[in-house]
């Protein structure tokens with residue numbers, strides 16, 4: 001199964017941007033949101049809840065906060081939590097998923 | 106924050122069709138206009154635009170988008186408007202000493218990339234739109250289960266198809282449009298499932314006036330319907346989603362027949378393989394800011410929840426606070442444009458730029474159109490809503506109701522059976538933490554109220570809403586501290 005994908009044929013030539021998600025490089029395009037770039041690369045899980053269950057983007061409009069991730073710039077600078085669906089990718093942006101796949105005690 | 110706060114004559118919250126129409130109505134009267142929106146470009150969710158570096162040549166080429174697109178083209182980048190994109194209104198409150206004369210005045214806290222800022226406004230138009238009303242069932246929190254609107258905006262503004270095989274489930278005809286857009290983008294639609302029986306659509310024939318005044322909408326939906334059928338998409342009626350399954354994300358969904366009361370029959374279920382599910386059971390309006398300042402809002406089950414009440418100039422019960430678009434009751438983009446113009450006239454009148462007679466003249470055609478739109482919207486709302494019992498009837502004990510705080514249905518039921526004095530949504534919130542998370546109850550408030558009203562056998566009005574608190578959206582601590 002290929003999951004989400006980009007509709008390439010209708011979009012003008014775009015510049016690529018590399019971001020890092022949980023330490024792994026991920027190719028994205030300029031103008032994409034972090035959420036769109038993650039989804040288009042097959043990453044549906046954006047966080048784990050307190051019971052260790054996966055969560056993903058739900059509204060794509062900034063309402064639900066289910067896409068909340070921690071981002072930082074080069075060498076961990078400017079660490080902050082943002083909604084992945086409301087934040088555009090930038091070169092050298094690092095994204096870290098919140099929570100873990102094991103339940104909190 | 107340093108220096109005196111900035112001022113504006115007209116502050117417009119939201120940049121969707123209602124806002125753009127209101128802005129064009131007040132332009133040319135020598136008033137300062139500020140438009141605030143969380144997105145980076147105007148258009149709202151209906152005309153959600155891709156970023157400039159991602160222009161797609163087929164962007165929203167359907168007929169239904171034409172009037173709103175024309176409006177957007179005339180006003181986007183207008184130099185006489187102070188556009189504030191990527192900006193959230195964190196709080197709205199009355200300004201005891203409003204700038205200028207002849208106005209009631211409000212102050213707002215804006216949160217943007219540069220931090221927080223206070224802005225004083227002589228008049229405010231709240232046109233903050235709506236969002237998907239989630240139906241809760243086992244597995245609805247699995248990644249891949251989304252609002253149908255999310256699937257649609259990922260396409261509109263990002264050119265991303267949300268899955269390999271997408272299942273749409275709901276009660277609103279919008280899901281047909283979304284299915285059509287997915288197919289056009291080269292995606293696959295596993296099926297479109299309606300909760301209504303097939304003949305429900307036919308009952309529109311009992312309202313010939315509505316059919317006539319909104320002919321384009323009906324023919325467009327009918328065309329899409331037949332296009333989907335031709336493409337071999339299964340369209341199923343009288344059924345609802347009862348479970349989403351998968352680990353790490355949805356991989357399949359179960360559909361079961363329902364009766365007209367929303368009861369699920371255990372037999373005749375169908376399993377769909379799908380890696381994305383779009384929920385399209387209707388919408389909730391974003392009336393929090395209006396409720397925060399005490400504007401009267403009344404509950405409407407089928408028109409979007411707590412709707413802001415207003416007079417014939419679209420002014421709410423809080424003087425100086427105008428409303429337009431979905432916050433007054435779900436009615437769609439064309440209706441939002443009409444209300445935006447009326448609100449614009451109301452604003453010009455309240456600021457003394459037009460006398461009542463002039464404003465009446467500018468509003469009268471739109472008022473007539475608004476009545477037609479209202480008839481259509483009422484009719485559609487009843488047709489496009491699932492049976493009430495469905496909202497609370499599909500959850501299992503472990504189904505999460507509040508995603509942010511991970512509060513389950515079981516926890517709500519336990520709290521309600523132990524604490525028999527709990528009668529209001531706010532009391533339930535204090536006890537269980539439901540609605541206390543980052544989305545501030547936007548996703549769960551209606552379901553929580555419905556669970557409470559069903560359990561206590563009382564009305565939603567008696568249960569009330571979660572208190573609309575300040576800030577209206579979470580503000581990062583570092584931004585609070587540099588103000």
Ligand code: FES
Nearest residue numbers: 060062064065085
């Ligand atoms: S997906 Fe809902 S806020 Fe991002």
